[in-house]
Amino acid sequence: MALVLDGIRVLDLSSGIAGPMTTMLLADHGADVTRIERPGDDPLRAQLGQHVWNRGKRSAVLDLKNAADKQSFLALVATADVLLESHAPGVTQRLGIDYETLSAINPRLVYCSITGYGRDNPYSTRPGYDALVAARTGLQWEQRGRFGGSAPHLSGQPPLFPDLEVAPERLQGAPREGPLFPASRFPSLGAAYAATTAISAALRAREVTGRGQWVETSLLQGALAAGVLAFAMAEKLDTPMFMSWVGDSRSPKGLFECKDGRWIHAWPPNPRFILSAGAGDTLNATPDLTVRQDPERIGLGVEEIFVLDHYWEPMAQTVKKFTADEWTAAGAIAQVCIQKVRSPEEALVDPLLMADDVVTELADPELGPIRGAGILYKLERSPGAIRGPAPKKGAHTAEVKSEAARAGSATKAASAVGAAASTRGASKPLAKGPLDGITVLDFGLAVAGPYAGQILSDLGARVIKVNALHDWYWHSSQIAMACNRGKQSIAIDLKKPGSKAVIERLLGSADVVMHNMRYRAAIKLGIDYESLKDRFPRIVYCHTRGFERGPRLELPGNDQTGACLAGVEWEDGGCARGGRPIWSLTNMGDTGNGFLAAIAICQALYEREKTGRGQFCETAIVNAQMFNTSYAAARPDGSRIERPLLDAMQTGFSAGVRLYPTRDEWLCLSLVTDAHWHALAKAMGLPELASGGRYATAAARAGADEDVAKLLEHRFATEPAAALFAKLDAAGVPCEISGENASRELWRTPQLIRDGYVAKYQHRIIGEMGQPGLAFHFSDTPSAVQGPPMMVGEHSREILASLGYSEAEAGALFEAGVVGDETVNPTLAKTGAKPVASPWEKK
């Protein structure tokens, strides 16, 4: 079957994690990906995830410092569509493979760079390893939330409820103070999502303009994307309904240990369901216990922290009466989000994930048969296909070189085509970004759907959020604002008969329709794909879900259920080494779903530019979470293949990759090579670690990891972090201080604001606010954050006008209550006006 990226030739020069993950997604949908690998050992290539990420690619070893190999490489560039590299800033110029040079050879080339921190800011020269980026950005401090809330912390305001004390066993995260080291490679994950999105959008843009361009992202942007819910800065934090209890480290997060010693995650942790269903000797769930029917369900407000705290003890005791599987089954009956916390290995042998391609089996040439993350999004006409296992390094060197030799003679012709093409699209500059000219109807709910719309807006699309009149309530919250900036909002009462005609006109104006409601709800609204595709054959329609297709399909799903199923909470809690599961506040289930949806939509738009046809595309939160744990592979019987495991205290993977307390702050190391260790030994005066010492080699250190860690712990404990950092950094040891206030620095760094990495803007209600900014940059079709989080109904009038409604016609729609403007929000309502009551608002 033809796949959407058939014929797209990708050269992947990257090392590390984000690059290979990016090209995995491209290869799964038909791209012909060739890994161009450096001669010599690459310790990062040895990690288990590479066996998953590099499946279906070719591997050629080329030494770009060698003239013949360089010649081969340049010949390949001439016929390539995409190049991806992850060198430190400046290196590509030195190698003569920078964007300027290569785009002159091939103007249609989409050139993607993944750096640590971008090219031109005070962070740019810092080492680009996940743990260190997580330390530098304060991400490690956001794992369990902040005392008194994430938003007050970033905003530099006092914590909420400073006197509230919570028993330590109720808190998630290791029983200690300080930052937590997440097992999830959040900066790389965010960068991989961003790079794949940017490449896909640039391919669409290339169909319009005829030209490739330079697209860039970084681990810094990846970390910011992961922190999209945690990083919220606001001037008026006390605005009603803005803050929630979620960002407070003291709020219980719904993780409970069961009778069988396994854990469940119930989110949101509604007391009524657990206490009622578990009251007797048998677990008695009924559909009457749904959240919607719970008058005392946990709302968003900060004060709910007291309710949660009050009910924690009885809930914990009740959960303990039954097994995790019993609770999961009970949740299914009552349509409550509950899943068992599992390991990645358990996920990889889950027959339901396997059956829907979310898990795949690979015949790895080195490891034998292994299971890994499978096809993670699908298009109607591109269901994805895995071409084969990951090759051994250099397996295709000869083949690729001879291909280059053949291509070399055709280079000139290709350049001529490229040059001709480059003039073709001159009249269509895509001034707003690679998706300029695209109108998106966003019917998304909560975070997972709307976040996709926000990404499309950041790519320059006009995104119309179709809101209910009462949505102002949800959109007043920090969480909603994190996924709805830069959109336009029209508020419609879909129960009113007159709304149908408005929706019909909206559909007529749309290129993309997307939502994450249950499909039957879309049928009810008349916006299911079957109802639209014949009338609007150009529409790209994206539906995202909580779960894979199969028996779990109709269960209510969220970030947490996906994190449970895929092994994210297990890993981030260090459960394999005796820790307790944790739901990280920088989890990328919802947002990963949004990215995968945006990627699928961009690729469907790319195809539409060629064929004129729209299509259906889909993904799920659990798919994103499987991407997020794709560093793991398992044997087909579910047994573990050796890989780094987080310790129970959530300090890190090993003595060389972990957090250490110093006399004052926390120091994070990420040592990769022996040279790093020897530099550390020298700087700290630790001969055991030096060349010739007891722990000089990786094998020796691995065999005595705890001893090495103790040695360093002891050594670091007496000195202040700043002094240690100065010494180690000067010696070339990859390290950062994991600063409690590091995240605040990001919004105070002018270059980061200038380049849009972090965004600051004025919001009509909460004043100045700060959020993570653009996750990607485009050289030729630059995009920008299009505006602050929209207010519900704010753009109703202008949208109606754009749909051809006269002022009188629009006035009649407002009069009849079919459409509302921003005054549906009582804060913005004129005196005497009646605000629209929200069914979710607590009376």
Next chain:
Amino acid sequence: MTTNSSHPGATVKPRRFFSADSHCVITDAQVKQHLATRFHSAWDAGMARHAAKQDERQAGKRLELEDFVDLEAARHPGYFDPKARLAAMDADGVQCEVMYSEFDFTSKVYEIGESWQVCATAYNDALAEFASIDPQRILITYQLPLIDVDYAVAEVHRLAGLGARSIQIPNFPSEHGMPDYHDPRYEKLWHAFCETGVVVANHLTLKNALWDVFRRDPTPQKGIFTALPGFAIAETLMGYILTGVLERHPKLRVVFVEPGLFWLPGFIRFLDSRMHQHYDFPGVKLLPSEYFRRQMAATFVHEPEAIAARHELGVENVLWSTDFPHPCCNWPNAAAKVEHLFAGVPEDEIEKITWQNGATMYGIA
């Protein structure tokens, strides 16, 4: 009183109708939305095998769609789209429809092979989604293969949890190599139906042996062949009554869908008479007509004989239907056709047959 446009001058009483038999189409794509990707090829292959078998049975002759459906109704988007279907029902004054998907999945499922269970579950999930537009109006009949009785029992309970009111089972299990319904292995299935209150549906289907008639039928629309399936259901009906299934499960409720009411009263009378002859029916304590009245019902479309038969079968045991969009379909003239068909019938009996019997049987308040 309103005037019906298709019968100028005729006045008809506005009514709300309960149609006990109508149809919708579930596409392969809709089923696949509920089916894990790995099984899509098994589904496609199964449907292809079924189509090939069908071709073989028809020996190259076609039963054209226009011979099977009312063309105007079948072109209505409501045949495929639940939202449009509600509009079609509104246009016809039909409040509730018991709906059967095209065409008899319980016989197609045997062609799927080892993945039949997940496919059958996904098929029912697609039916649930179709009905979800308004489960109080679209009373979807789920489809239950009986390849594995334990699966069937679990599926009855699962579907009941989804709000199922009726489930269709094969009329002729022996055609699929299964024992007939008196076999002890089905006891737990009947228990499941009784416990959940879900109605057992036996919709008229095509018995394999009838395809021989099809091939020999020289009439243009296969008029001999198409008149026969109703009679074949006599075997199914006798199976429930004369082997004691209904005696053992007095709460079991069985509906026969469009069997043809012109022969049914005489046939049941005939069965009653045989209870006094030399035949033994161990464990059967009542007359067949008594079991019928106690536990069975039959639907009809626009059939004057049904009106004549109503007292003998029981006014409570006959259910009016539109059969949308099949050939004798009333749509969109239900009110006028009912007025005509029920001329002279007391109002309370019309109300029962066109509304209350169905509403009661299928649990509509």
